[in-house]
Amino acid sequence: xxxxxxxxxxxxxxxxxxxxxxxxxxxxxxxxxxxxxxxxxxxxxxxxxxxxxxxxxxxxxxxxxxxxxxxxxxxxxxxxxxxxxxxxxxxxxxxxxxxxxxxxxxxxxxxxxxxxxxxxxxxxxxxxxxxxxxxxxxxxxxxxxxxxxxxxxxxxxxxxxxxxxxxxxxxxxxxxxxxxxxxxxxxxxxxxxxxxxxxxxxxxxxxxxxxxxxxxxxxxxxxxxxxxxxxxxxxxxxxxxxxxxxxxxxxxxxxxxxxxxxxxxxxxxxxxxxxxxxxxxxxxxxxxxxxxxxxxxxxxxxxxxxxxxxxxxxxxxxxxxxxxxxxxxxxxxxxxxxxxxxxxxxxxxxxxxxxxxxxxxxxxxxxxxxxxxxxxxxxxxxxxxxxxxxxxxxxxxxxxxxxxxxxxxxxxxxxxxxxxxxxxxxx
Ligand SMILES: *Cc1c(COP(=O)(O)O)cnc(C)c1O
Numbered sequence: 036x037x038x039x040x041x042x043x044x045x046x047x048x049x050x051x052x053x054x055x056x057x058x059x060x061x062x063x064x065x066x067x068x069x070x071x072x073x074x075x076x077x078x079x080x081x082x083x084x085x086x087x088x089x090x091x092x093x094x095x096x097x098x099x100x101x102x103x104x105x106x107x108x109x110x111x112x113x114x115x116x117x118x119x120x121x122x123x124x125x126x127x128x129x130x131x132x133x134x135x136x137x138x139x140x141x142x143x144x145x146x147x148x149x150x151x152x153x154x155x156x157x158x159x160x161x162x163x164x165x166x167x168x169x170x171x172x173x174x175x176x177x178x179x180x181x182x183x184x185x186x187x188x189x190x191x192x193x194x195x196x197x198x199x200x201x202x203x204x205x206x207x208x209x210x211x212x213x214x215x216x217x218x219x220x221x222x223x224x225x226x227x228x229x230x231x232x233x234x235x236x237x238x239x240x241x242x243x244x245x246x247x248x249x250x251x252x253x254x255x256x257x258x259x260x261x262x263x264x265x266x267x268x269x270x271x272x273x274x275x276x277x278x279x280x281x282x283x284x285x286x287x288x289x290x291x292x293x294x295x296x297x298x299x300x301x302x303x304x305x306x307x308x309x310x311x312x313x314x315x316x317x318x319x320x321x322x323x324x325x326x327x328x329x330x331x332x333x334x335x336x337x338x339x340x341x342x343x344x345x346x347x348x349x350x351x352x353x354x355x356x357x358x359x360x361x362x363x364x365x366x367x368x369x370x371x372x373x374x375x376x377x378x379x380x381x382x383x384x385x386x387x388x389x390x391x392x393x394x395x396x397x398x399x400x401x402x403x404x405x406x407x408x409x410x411x412x413x414x415x416x417x418x419x420x421x422x423x424x425x426x427x428x429x430x431x432x433x434x435x436x437x438x439x440x441x442x443x444x445x446x447x448x449x450x451x452x453x454x455x456x457x458x459x460x461x462x
Contacts, residue, residue, distance in 0.1 A: 038073070057415030060427075065092035068440055068447055070427060078427040081437040081451045086254070086286045087317030090364055091442045097318050100360035104353050113141075113349040120355035127362050128310075128325065131295060135304040136325035140342070141350040145285040145311030146180030148322035149247075151344050152307045153184050156245035156279045159330045162337020165277070168244040172207040172236055172278070174228075177248055178255035179283050188247050190256045193432070207243060209235050212261035216251065216400060220264045229268050236276050245279040245307070250297040251400075254286040258405040258434045260398060263300035270303035279330065285311040285322065289362070290370045291438060293378060293401035306330050316361030321354035365441075373441050377402045380445060381437075384452035388459050395433070405436040406455055412462045420461070426454035435459055 036044070039061055047053050061073040068091055069077045083089055090097065108118060125139050140155075142148050153171060160168035173179075173188040180186065186194055187204040196203055212228045214220055224230030236243060250266055253259040266282075273280045282305035287297035291313065294300055298308065307330060311322030334342050348354075381404040388397050388406045396407040412430040421427050428437060428451075435458045437451050 058418045060418070060421070067091040067093075068443060072422075076422050078421055078425060079439075079443075079447055079451060081426050081428050081439050081454070083313075083438050083440050084317050086291065086312040086438055087315075089289060089291070089313045089441050090316045090361060091440045092317075094316055094318070094361070094364065096364055097316050097357050097360045100356045101318065101353050104356035108352050110348065110351055110353070112347070114345065118350075118352050118355075120352040120359065121350040124355045124359045124362075127359055128323070131362065131366060132310075132325055133296060133298045133304040133308065135306075135327040136308055137328055138326050138331035140324045140326075140344070141355070142322050142324065142344075142346050143348055143351075144180075144320050145309065145322050146182040146185045147346065148285065148309040148311055148324045149179045149185040149188075149283060150182055151324040152281050152283075152309050152326075153188075153245065153247070154344055155307055155324065155326055155330060155334060155342065156281060158337060158342060159279060159333045160244045162333050163277075165241070165244075167241050168277075170204070170206055170239065170242045170244065172209065172232075172239075172243050172246045174211045174248050174253075175208050176211040176253050176256040176259060177283075178253070179247065179249075180285075193256060207235050207239055211253065211257075211259065212265040214262040214265065216260040216262050217398075218262065220262050227262075227268075228265055229272065232269060233272055236272060236278060240276045240278065243276075243278050245281045246273055247281040247283060250282045250284060250287060250305075251300050252287045252292055252297055252403065255431065257432065258398075258403070258407070258436050260400045263297075266301045267303050270301075270305075279306040281305055281307040281309070283309045285309050289313040289365055290374055290441070291401055291403060293371070293374050295370075314361070315354055315357040316364070318357045318361070319351075319354045321351070321358055370441060374402045377439060377441070377443060377448060380448050381452060384449060385455065388456055391456075391459050394459055402441065403436065403438050404452065404455065405434055406459045408433045408435065408459065408462070412458070416462050417458050420454075420458065424450075424454040424457060426451050428454055428458060430458065430462070435462070 062070045064071050068079045176190045179188050209231045288310045307326045315321045382399045385397050388394050393409045395409050398405050414429050
Protein backbone atom coordinates (compact mmCIF):
# COMPACT_ATOMS: atom_id res chain seq x y z
CA UNK A 36 0.00 0.00 0.00
CA UNK A 37 1.41 3.42 -0.87
CA UNK A 38 1.34 6.23 1.68
CA UNK A 39 -1.64 7.84 -0.04
CA UNK A 40 -3.49 4.54 -0.30
CA UNK A 41 -3.03 4.00 3.43
CA UNK A 42 -4.21 7.54 4.13
CA UNK A 43 -7.27 7.05 1.97
CA UNK A 44 -8.16 3.77 3.59
CA UNK A 45 -7.53 4.60 7.25
CA UNK A 46 -7.22 8.32 8.02
CA UNK A 47 -10.12 10.67 8.55
CA UNK A 48 -9.66 14.23 7.28
CA UNK A 49 -11.57 17.38 8.37
CA UNK A 50 -15.19 17.37 7.26
CA UNK A 51 -14.82 14.59 4.70
CA UNK A 52 -16.57 11.44 3.68
CA UNK A 53 -14.21 8.70 4.84
CA UNK A 54 -15.20 6.33 2.04
CA UNK A 55 -15.06 8.96 -0.72
CA UNK A 56 -12.35 11.45 0.20
CA UNK A 57 -11.50 14.10 -2.38
CA UNK A 58 -8.07 14.66 -3.92
CA UNK A 59 -5.47 14.74 -1.15
CA UNK A 60 -1.85 15.81 -1.57
CA UNK A 61 1.06 14.27 0.29
CA UNK A 62 3.12 17.13 1.74
CA UNK A 63 6.74 16.22 2.37
CA UNK A 64 7.98 19.52 3.69
CA UNK A 65 7.17 23.18 3.82
CA UNK A 66 9.15 26.38 3.97
CA UNK A 67 7.97 29.98 3.87
CA UNK A 68 5.02 30.20 1.50
CA UNK A 69 5.56 26.84 -0.11
CA UNK A 70 4.35 23.30 0.45
CA UNK A 71 6.49 20.66 -1.29
CA UNK A 72 4.57 17.58 -2.38
CA UNK A 73 5.92 14.04 -2.79
CA UNK A 74 6.33 14.50 -6.56
CA UNK A 75 8.27 17.74 -6.05
CA UNK A 76 5.38 20.07 -6.93
CA UNK A 77 5.44 23.30 -4.95
CA UNK A 78 2.20 24.99 -3.91
CA UNK A 79 1.73 28.36 -2.25
CA UNK A 80 -0.23 27.89 0.98
CA UNK A 81 -2.72 30.70 0.36
CA UNK A 82 -4.78 29.58 3.38
CA UNK A 83 -1.91 30.05 5.86
CA UNK A 84 -2.96 26.50 6.81
CA UNK A 85 -6.34 27.77 8.06
CA UNK A 86 -5.38 31.21 9.41
CA UNK A 87 -2.41 29.93 11.43
CA UNK A 88 0.85 30.19 9.57
CA UNK A 89 1.14 33.97 9.49
CA UNK A 90 4.95 34.16 9.24
CA UNK A 91 5.12 31.28 6.77
CA UNK A 92 6.06 27.67 7.35
CA UNK A 93 9.07 26.68 9.43
CA UNK A 94 9.94 30.18 10.46
CA UNK A 95 13.55 30.00 11.73
CA UNK A 96 13.05 32.00 14.92
CA UNK A 97 9.95 30.01 15.90
CA UNK A 98 11.54 26.64 15.18
CA UNK A 99 14.67 27.76 17.07
CA UNK A 100 12.57 28.73 20.08
CA UNK A 101 10.93 25.30 20.01
CA UNK A 102 14.31 23.54 19.67
CA UNK A 103 15.75 25.49 22.59
CA UNK A 104 12.75 24.74 24.75
CA UNK A 105 12.80 21.07 23.72
CA UNK A 106 16.33 20.78 25.09
CA UNK A 107 15.31 22.30 28.42
CA UNK A 108 11.72 21.42 29.33
CA UNK A 109 9.33 20.02 26.69
CA UNK A 110 6.50 19.63 29.14
CA UNK A 111 5.58 19.72 32.79
CA UNK A 112 2.15 19.70 34.46
CA UNK A 113 0.84 23.19 35.28
CA UNK A 114 -0.85 22.22 38.54
CA UNK A 115 1.34 23.61 41.32
CA UNK A 116 4.17 24.26 38.87
CA UNK A 117 4.97 27.07 36.47
CA UNK A 118 7.76 27.96 34.03
CA UNK A 119 9.41 30.82 32.19
CA UNK A 120 7.77 30.24 28.77
CA UNK A 121 4.28 30.53 30.30
CA UNK A 122 5.22 33.67 32.22
CA UNK A 123 7.11 35.31 29.35
CA UNK A 124 4.24 34.66 26.95
CA UNK A 125 1.82 36.04 29.53
CA UNK A 126 3.82 39.25 29.79
CA UNK A 127 3.80 39.57 26.01
CA UNK A 128 0.05 38.93 25.74
CA UNK A 129 -0.67 41.56 28.38
CA UNK A 130 1.44 44.03 26.43
CA UNK A 131 -0.53 43.59 23.19
CA UNK A 132 -4.03 42.34 24.05
CA UNK A 133 -6.95 44.68 24.82
CA UNK A 134 -6.00 46.32 28.12
CA UNK A 135 -8.90 45.08 30.28
CA UNK A 136 -7.96 41.45 29.72
CA UNK A 137 -5.45 40.68 32.42
CA UNK A 138 -6.12 37.04 33.36
CA UNK A 139 -4.92 34.29 31.05
CA UNK A 140 -6.03 30.66 30.78
CA UNK A 141 -3.84 28.61 28.41
CA UNK A 142 -5.35 25.64 26.59
CA UNK A 143 -4.79 23.36 23.64
CA UNK A 144 -7.02 24.46 20.77
CA UNK A 145 -9.48 27.11 19.68
CA UNK A 146 -12.57 25.04 20.41
CA UNK A 147 -11.33 24.35 23.92
CA UNK A 148 -10.71 28.06 24.51
CA UNK A 149 -14.36 28.66 23.58
CA UNK A 150 -15.46 25.95 26.03
CA UNK A 151 -13.32 27.63 28.68
CA UNK A 152 -14.83 31.05 27.92
CA UNK A 153 -18.36 29.70 28.18
CA UNK A 154 -17.63 27.88 31.43
CA UNK A 155 -16.09 31.05 32.84
CA UNK A 156 -19.24 33.00 31.98
CA UNK A 157 -21.50 30.42 33.63
CA UNK A 158 -19.33 30.19 36.74
CA UNK A 159 -19.22 34.00 36.97
CA UNK A 160 -23.02 34.29 36.78
CA UNK A 161 -23.35 31.51 39.32
CA UNK A 162 -20.98 33.31 41.67
CA UNK A 163 -23.03 36.50 41.28
CA UNK A 164 -26.10 34.61 42.43
CA UNK A 165 -27.65 34.06 39.00
CA UNK A 166 -27.87 30.27 38.94
CA UNK A 167 -30.42 30.39 36.13
CA UNK A 168 -28.04 32.08 33.70
CA UNK A 169 -26.47 29.15 31.87
CA UNK A 170 -27.46 29.75 28.23
CA UNK A 171 -25.85 31.87 25.54
CA UNK A 172 -26.90 34.28 22.84
CA UNK A 173 -25.07 34.61 19.55
CA UNK A 174 -25.47 35.87 16.00
CA UNK A 175 -26.26 33.68 13.01
CA UNK A 176 -23.50 32.71 10.54
CA UNK A 177 -20.98 32.40 13.36
CA UNK A 178 -18.39 29.70 13.83
CA UNK A 179 -16.83 28.85 17.18
CA UNK A 180 -15.43 25.34 16.86
CA UNK A 181 -16.43 21.71 16.78
CA UNK A 182 -16.71 20.64 20.42
CA UNK A 183 -20.22 20.41 21.90
CA UNK A 184 -20.68 23.77 23.59
CA UNK A 185 -18.78 25.63 20.87
CA UNK A 186 -20.90 23.88 18.26
CA UNK A 187 -24.09 24.93 20.01
CA UNK A 188 -23.31 28.58 19.20
CA UNK A 189 -22.24 27.94 15.59
CA UNK A 190 -24.71 28.87 12.87
CA UNK A 191 -27.60 26.41 13.28
CA UNK A 192 -27.83 25.73 9.53
CA UNK A 193 -24.21 25.40 8.43
CA UNK A 194 -23.44 23.88 11.85
CA UNK A 195 -26.06 21.22 11.12
CA UNK A 196 -27.90 21.62 14.40
CA UNK A 197 -30.73 19.42 13.16
CA UNK A 198 -28.27 16.52 12.94
CA UNK A 199 -27.44 16.81 16.63
CA UNK A 200 -30.89 17.78 17.83
CA UNK A 201 -31.38 16.72 21.43
CA UNK A 202 -27.64 16.53 22.02
CA UNK A 203 -26.90 20.26 21.70
CA UNK A 204 -27.66 22.92 24.27
CA UNK A 205 -30.40 25.25 23.12
CA UNK A 206 -29.05 28.77 22.58
CA UNK A 207 -30.50 32.10 21.47
CA UNK A 208 -29.82 33.23 17.91
CA UNK A 209 -30.21 36.69 16.41
CA UNK A 210 -29.64 37.68 12.78
CA UNK A 211 -26.06 38.47 11.81
CA UNK A 212 -25.13 42.16 12.16
CA UNK A 213 -26.69 43.64 9.01
CA UNK A 214 -24.54 46.75 8.49
CA UNK A 215 -21.27 45.85 6.76
CA UNK A 216 -17.95 47.45 7.61
CA UNK A 217 -18.04 49.39 4.32
CA UNK A 218 -21.53 50.77 4.83
CA UNK A 219 -22.50 53.86 6.76
CA UNK A 220 -23.74 53.02 10.26
CA UNK A 221 -27.39 53.70 10.99
CA UNK A 222 -28.77 54.34 14.46
CA UNK A 223 -32.13 52.88 13.47
CA UNK A 224 -32.45 49.76 15.68
CA UNK A 225 -34.73 48.14 13.11
CA UNK A 226 -31.93 48.32 10.53
CA UNK A 227 -28.71 47.96 12.52
CA UNK A 228 -29.55 44.66 14.23
CA UNK A 229 -29.57 46.07 17.76
CA UNK A 230 -33.37 46.06 17.94
CA UNK A 231 -33.49 42.30 17.33
CA UNK A 232 -30.63 41.73 19.73
CA UNK A 233 -32.33 43.74 22.47
CA UNK A 234 -35.59 41.86 22.20
CA UNK A 235 -33.89 38.43 22.37
CA UNK A 236 -31.61 39.40 25.25
CA UNK A 237 -34.41 41.10 27.21
CA UNK A 238 -36.80 38.20 26.76
CA UNK A 239 -34.35 35.70 28.28
CA UNK A 240 -31.99 37.85 30.34
CA UNK A 241 -32.53 35.69 33.41
CA UNK A 242 -31.29 32.65 31.46
CA UNK A 243 -28.42 34.13 29.46
CA UNK A 244 -24.86 34.07 30.82
CA UNK A 245 -23.11 35.61 27.85
CA UNK A 246 -23.33 36.95 24.31
CA UNK A 247 -20.61 35.34 22.18
CA UNK A 248 -19.58 36.36 18.67
CA UNK A 249 -16.66 36.84 16.32
CA UNK A 250 -15.87 40.57 16.32
CA UNK A 251 -16.08 42.32 12.91
CA UNK A 252 -15.12 39.26 10.82
CA UNK A 253 -17.29 36.17 10.64
CA UNK A 254 -14.90 33.54 9.30
CA UNK A 255 -15.99 30.04 8.38
CA UNK A 256 -19.66 31.01 8.71
CA UNK A 257 -19.52 33.24 5.62
CA UNK A 258 -16.37 35.41 5.45
CA UNK A 259 -18.52 38.42 6.28
CA UNK A 260 -17.25 41.77 7.58
CA UNK A 261 -19.62 43.86 9.69
CA UNK A 262 -19.61 47.28 11.29
CA UNK A 263 -17.77 47.56 14.65
CA UNK A 264 -20.37 50.02 15.96
CA UNK A 265 -22.63 46.98 16.40
CA UNK A 266 -20.19 45.74 19.03
CA UNK A 267 -19.96 49.09 20.83
CA UNK A 268 -23.72 49.15 21.22
CA UNK A 269 -23.95 45.45 22.06
CA UNK A 270 -21.52 46.13 24.90
CA UNK A 271 -23.87 48.74 26.39
CA UNK A 272 -26.82 46.40 26.03
CA UNK A 273 -24.97 43.54 27.73
CA UNK A 274 -23.99 45.84 30.61
CA UNK A 275 -27.57 46.97 31.01
CA UNK A 276 -28.79 43.36 31.24
CA UNK A 277 -25.92 41.82 33.23
CA UNK A 278 -24.79 39.64 30.32
CA UNK A 279 -21.08 39.01 29.67
CA UNK A 280 -19.66 39.88 26.25
CA UNK A 281 -17.35 37.26 24.72
CA UNK A 282 -15.28 37.91 21.59
CA UNK A 283 -13.98 34.89 19.70
CA UNK A 284 -10.81 36.30 18.07
CA UNK A 285 -9.40 32.90 17.17
CA UNK A 286 -9.37 33.76 13.47
CA UNK A 287 -9.07 37.55 13.69
CA UNK A 288 -6.29 37.92 16.25
CA UNK A 289 -2.70 38.99 15.55
CA UNK A 290 -3.02 41.52 12.76
CA UNK A 291 -5.04 39.56 10.20
CA UNK A 292 -7.78 42.22 9.91
CA UNK A 293 -5.42 45.19 9.71
CA UNK A 294 -5.75 45.80 13.46
CA UNK A 295 -3.78 43.73 15.97
CA UNK A 296 -7.12 42.45 17.30
CA UNK A 297 -10.55 43.02 15.74
CA UNK A 298 -11.50 44.43 19.16
CA UNK A 299 -9.23 47.37 18.28
CA UNK A 300 -11.82 48.50 15.69
CA UNK A 301 -14.17 49.11 18.65
CA UNK A 302 -14.26 51.70 21.40
CA UNK A 303 -15.20 49.00 23.91
CA UNK A 304 -13.66 45.74 25.11
CA UNK A 305 -15.17 42.33 25.79
CA UNK A 306 -15.24 40.59 29.18
CA UNK A 307 -13.66 37.47 27.73
CA UNK A 308 -11.62 36.89 24.58
CA UNK A 309 -10.59 33.65 22.85
CA UNK A 310 -7.29 33.47 20.97
CA UNK A 311 -5.85 30.57 18.97
CA UNK A 312 -4.92 29.74 15.38
CA UNK A 313 -2.13 32.29 14.69
CA UNK A 314 -0.98 32.28 18.32
CA UNK A 315 2.06 30.04 17.66
CA UNK A 316 2.43 31.25 14.08
CA UNK A 317 0.89 27.91 13.13
CA UNK A 318 3.71 25.79 14.51
CA UNK A 319 1.90 23.97 17.38
CA UNK A 320 -1.73 23.73 18.45
CA UNK A 321 -2.31 26.25 21.22
CA UNK A 322 -4.91 28.72 22.40
CA UNK A 323 -5.88 30.83 25.35
CA UNK A 324 -8.84 32.52 26.96
CA UNK A 325 -8.30 35.92 28.56
CA UNK A 326 -10.65 37.74 30.85
CA UNK A 327 -10.85 40.91 32.93
CA UNK A 328 -10.37 41.31 36.67
CA UNK A 329 -14.11 41.58 37.26
CA UNK A 330 -14.87 38.12 35.84
CA UNK A 331 -11.74 36.48 37.28
CA UNK A 332 -12.32 37.78 40.81
CA UNK A 333 -16.04 37.09 40.45
CA UNK A 334 -15.40 33.42 39.65
CA UNK A 335 -12.85 33.28 42.46
CA UNK A 336 -15.27 34.74 44.99
CA UNK A 337 -18.04 32.26 44.20
CA UNK A 338 -18.61 28.72 45.29
CA UNK A 339 -16.48 26.57 44.73
CA UNK A 340 -14.21 29.51 43.92
CA UNK A 341 -11.89 27.43 41.78
CA UNK A 342 -12.34 27.56 38.03
CA UNK A 343 -13.34 24.09 36.87
CA UNK A 344 -10.97 23.44 33.99
CA UNK A 345 -7.39 22.18 33.70
CA UNK A 346 -6.13 20.38 30.60
CA UNK A 347 -3.25 17.90 30.91
CA UNK A 348 -1.13 19.88 28.48
CA UNK A 349 -2.11 23.28 29.89
CA UNK A 350 0.55 25.92 29.12
CA UNK A 351 2.73 23.41 27.28
CA UNK A 352 6.21 25.00 27.33
CA UNK A 353 6.96 24.19 23.67
CA UNK A 354 3.74 25.91 22.61
CA UNK A 355 4.36 28.89 24.91
CA UNK A 356 7.88 29.31 23.53
CA UNK A 357 6.60 29.12 19.95
CA UNK A 358 3.88 31.67 20.71
CA UNK A 359 6.29 34.08 22.36
CA UNK A 360 8.64 33.87 19.37
CA UNK A 361 5.76 34.36 16.94
CA UNK A 362 4.40 37.40 18.77
CA UNK A 363 7.88 38.93 19.05
CA UNK A 364 8.28 38.50 15.30
CA UNK A 365 4.92 40.11 14.66
CA UNK A 366 5.36 43.13 16.88
CA UNK A 367 9.00 43.53 15.81
CA UNK A 368 7.98 44.30 12.23
CA UNK A 369 5.77 46.83 10.49
CA UNK A 370 2.85 44.38 10.44
CA UNK A 371 0.36 47.18 9.87
CA UNK A 372 2.17 48.32 6.73
CA UNK A 373 2.52 44.72 5.53
CA UNK A 374 -1.15 43.91 5.98
CA UNK A 375 -2.17 47.21 4.33
CA UNK A 376 0.06 46.44 1.33
CA UNK A 377 -1.47 42.95 0.98
CA UNK A 378 -4.98 44.44 1.29
CA UNK A 379 -4.37 47.11 -1.37
CA UNK A 380 -2.97 44.61 -3.85
CA UNK A 381 -5.79 42.12 -3.25
CA UNK A 382 -8.38 44.87 -3.68
CA UNK A 383 -6.89 45.85 -7.03
CA UNK A 384 -6.34 42.34 -8.34
CA UNK A 385 -9.61 40.77 -7.18
CA UNK A 386 -11.76 43.67 -8.48
CA UNK A 387 -12.08 42.20 -12.01
CA UNK A 388 -13.93 39.22 -10.48
CA UNK A 389 -16.92 41.53 -10.01
CA UNK A 390 -17.54 41.32 -13.77
CA UNK A 391 -17.68 37.52 -13.85
CA UNK A 392 -21.14 36.04 -14.39
CA UNK A 393 -21.51 34.01 -11.19
CA UNK A 394 -19.83 36.34 -8.74
CA UNK A 395 -22.03 37.90 -6.06
CA UNK A 396 -19.48 40.00 -4.16
CA UNK A 397 -15.78 40.69 -3.80
CA UNK A 398 -14.46 41.94 -0.47
CA UNK A 399 -11.16 42.49 1.28
CA UNK A 400 -10.38 43.33 4.88
CA UNK A 401 -6.76 43.33 5.99
CA UNK A 402 -5.05 40.19 4.70
CA UNK A 403 -8.36 38.42 3.98
CA UNK A 404 -9.59 38.31 0.38
CA UNK A 405 -12.97 36.89 -0.61
CA UNK A 406 -14.80 36.20 -3.86
CA UNK A 407 -18.36 35.22 -2.99
CA UNK A 408 -20.11 33.23 -5.70
CA UNK A 409 -23.83 32.78 -6.37
CA UNK A 410 -23.48 29.04 -5.88
CA UNK A 411 -21.62 26.62 -3.66
CA UNK A 412 -18.06 25.89 -4.77
CA UNK A 413 -16.36 22.52 -4.63
CA UNK A 414 -13.16 22.29 -2.62
CA UNK A 415 -12.32 19.05 -4.46
CA UNK A 416 -12.41 20.81 -7.83
CA UNK A 417 -10.23 23.59 -6.46
CA UNK A 418 -7.71 21.04 -5.21
CA UNK A 419 -7.64 19.31 -8.58
CA UNK A 420 -6.53 22.62 -10.16
CA UNK A 421 -3.95 23.41 -7.46
CA UNK A 422 -0.87 21.86 -9.11
CA UNK A 423 -1.55 23.71 -12.36
CA UNK A 424 -2.06 27.04 -10.54
CA UNK A 425 0.75 26.44 -8.08
CA UNK A 426 -1.62 27.66 -5.38
CA UNK A 427 -3.45 25.73 -2.68
CA UNK A 428 -6.90 27.18 -2.01
CA UNK A 429 -9.76 25.50 -0.18
CA UNK A 430 -13.07 27.22 -0.93
CA UNK A 431 -15.91 26.76 1.53
CA UNK A 432 -19.63 27.24 0.91
CA UNK A 433 -19.99 29.99 -1.71
CA UNK A 434 -16.65 31.59 -0.89
CA UNK A 435 -13.35 31.41 -2.69
CA UNK A 436 -11.03 33.07 -0.22
CA UNK A 437 -7.46 33.43 0.91
CA UNK A 438 -5.61 34.63 3.97
CA UNK A 439 -2.01 34.60 2.79
CA UNK A 440 0.95 34.53 5.18
CA UNK A 441 2.21 38.05 5.95
CA UNK A 442 5.52 37.21 4.22
CA UNK A 443 3.72 36.93 0.85
CA UNK A 444 5.48 39.20 -1.66
CA UNK A 445 3.78 40.97 -4.59
CA UNK A 446 4.53 38.26 -7.18
CA UNK A 447 3.32 35.39 -5.04
CA UNK A 448 0.24 37.39 -4.10
CA UNK A 449 -0.52 37.95 -7.80
CA UNK A 450 -0.26 34.21 -8.29
CA UNK A 451 -2.78 33.69 -5.48
CA UNK A 452 -5.27 36.26 -6.78
CA UNK A 453 -4.92 34.84 -10.32
CA UNK A 454 -5.74 31.42 -8.87
CA UNK A 455 -8.83 32.80 -7.14
CA UNK A 456 -10.02 34.46 -10.36
CA UNK A 457 -9.49 31.23 -12.23
CA UNK A 458 -11.54 29.28 -9.68
CA UNK A 459 -14.28 31.94 -9.92
CA UNK A 460 -14.35 31.40 -13.67
CA UNK A 461 -14.16 27.63 -13.73
CA UNK A 462 -16.03 26.41 -10.65
C1 LIG B 1 -11.03 27.89 13.92
C2 LIG B 1 -11.92 28.59 14.85
C3 LIG B 1 -12.32 28.01 16.06
C4 LIG B 1 -11.91 26.61 16.48
O1 LIG B 1 -10.54 26.47 16.67
P1 LIG B 1 -9.87 25.00 16.63
O2 LIG B 1 -8.45 25.25 16.96
O3 LIG B 1 -10.10 24.48 15.24
O4 LIG B 1 -10.56 24.18 17.65
C5 LIG B 1 -13.14 28.74 16.89
N1 LIG B 1 -13.55 29.99 16.55
C6 LIG B 1 -13.18 30.58 15.41
C7 LIG B 1 -13.63 31.96 15.11
C8 LIG B 1 -12.36 29.90 14.50
O5 LIG B 1 -12.02 30.48 13.35
